[in-house]
Amino acid sequence: MLNTTTKKTIEIDGVTLHLSQPDNTSSEWIGQEEVLRQIQACWMVISEKDFPLSPRITGMPGIGKTTLAMVAANQRNQPLYIFQCTSDTRPEDLLITPVLSEKGKISYHASPLVCAIIEGGICILDEGNRMNEKSWASLAPLLDHRRYVESIIAGIKIQAHKEFRACVTMNNDESTFEIPDYILSRLQPTLQLAMPSYQDELAILRYHLPFSGEDLLKMTVDFLQKSHQLDLDFSPRDGIHIIQYALKRISQEKDNPLAKDKMWQEA
Template sequence: MKTLKIDNIELVLSHPLEINAEWIGQNESMRQLIACWMVVDELDLPLTPRIIGFPGIGKTTLAIAAAKHRKQDVYIMQCTSDTRPEDLLITPVLSDQGKISYHASPLLTAALTGGIAILDEGNRMSEKSWASLAGLFDNRRMVESVVAGITVTAHKEFRAAVTMNEDSSTFEIPDYIMSRLQPGIQIPFPDRADELRILSYSLPFSSPEALELCVDYLQKAHSLDLPYSVRDGINALRYTAKLKHADPSLDTSDIFKKTIVQILGDEALDLDSLAAKRQSSGEHIPSMNLGDFFFSEDNDLNPDYNEDDDK
């Protein structure tokens, strides 16, 4: 258990993440993230980017792989709607001797020791919690803990990134915080070759037939803009391998279809119908102005119609 004393307050530090992560393909995303963490001049400061994408697409894996590339310890702070400001910094813990010990969060530990902090699913956190980090992510690079009564200045090698999911179960991050979390690094779905490499690396024991079935399925889902990710594919392949091992006489294709139903639901078997249903339900409504609800786009009576657009 490592400790660090600041202004006569002894802090118990969090442990770094012990995991190896390899980023396969999509080199542009890795290049952008590493560039954000560079310092090109004595007066320069690192950026704190947002890593954006669908759940399971590899946002956290990218950040961990980039941290390992820089040969720095990596700390993950899991953000939820219940995360409090003190959870992000210092938590007082009452020991069995009746004394209070102060435990530094993974984020604060990274700031103190010069590690890399990943705020995972940051847009699930409320504005109140974000407000406590404003000074850490601007040119001050410092944060104050009200609980411990100390102010911490970040180590010069401290870096951070925030992963964000693209779904409806998230908070809107306030502008004054968003301006500190720049730029946004968008992770697209991988192409066929990269997706096959990722699945083969993650599950080397999967049969070639199962891998091809999974890649075909995921690539069709991506083409229809359905939110099925590599993580879904890994779960389906892992379950397929287990069922096949339990009964080798079963057909791999039939097993894979069964796993899709059990993991993603019945409607996931017919991707075309599911995509059409999502479209008709309004999940992909095109951008419209108020006048478009009453007049066609090229109607002269439409107040939003612009003749210059037709030229």
């Protein structure tokens, strides 16, 4: 049975907004401590006239960009909200969505981004370069010194809480939009996440797969490290899935002493 919590609402300029719950996923960051410190530096405010930066985290899919941002947010002890950007994301999806209730009334639901703006949380715009320019344009005042958003649908302007922070993750692949320069200039600095070292990658797989044998882990890391050297698109996430599938197949062939190598090759 699911535990339900009372939905939170807030009134702004006579409009009642329904807020969503923050993300409570537990995450751990392994290796590349410097880039974690860089994110924390971006979110610092060192003077009354200073304001936080909204960095963009770039890298190949599956290397931990979102996890990195989640851990950075958790270290600040602020509520975390994640918005998954897609090619058909509309400005109202980013801000406030009208929903027709059973009684025929319209209720306004705040996006994870707007919830973070109101609650003084941190929002990760995940895979931001999948989003089109029209949606990005609605965030221009939020990402500079003005720090507000305007919802045409709800007819309200929302000033960001002073503790609000944001970052954007971006994949290095071809299935994305070109982000306009006036937005890129607001998403600074660019933090490039590299593929992990051998020891870091082994530690990552051990963390996610504590039930796996050491030989399978090392076999997979050897493969991943070679693929990194050849610039092939295999990430730690791929390694986790390879081992997961291999272990499930091995469990089906318990009586076969050669199953381990065979099933790993199959995966």
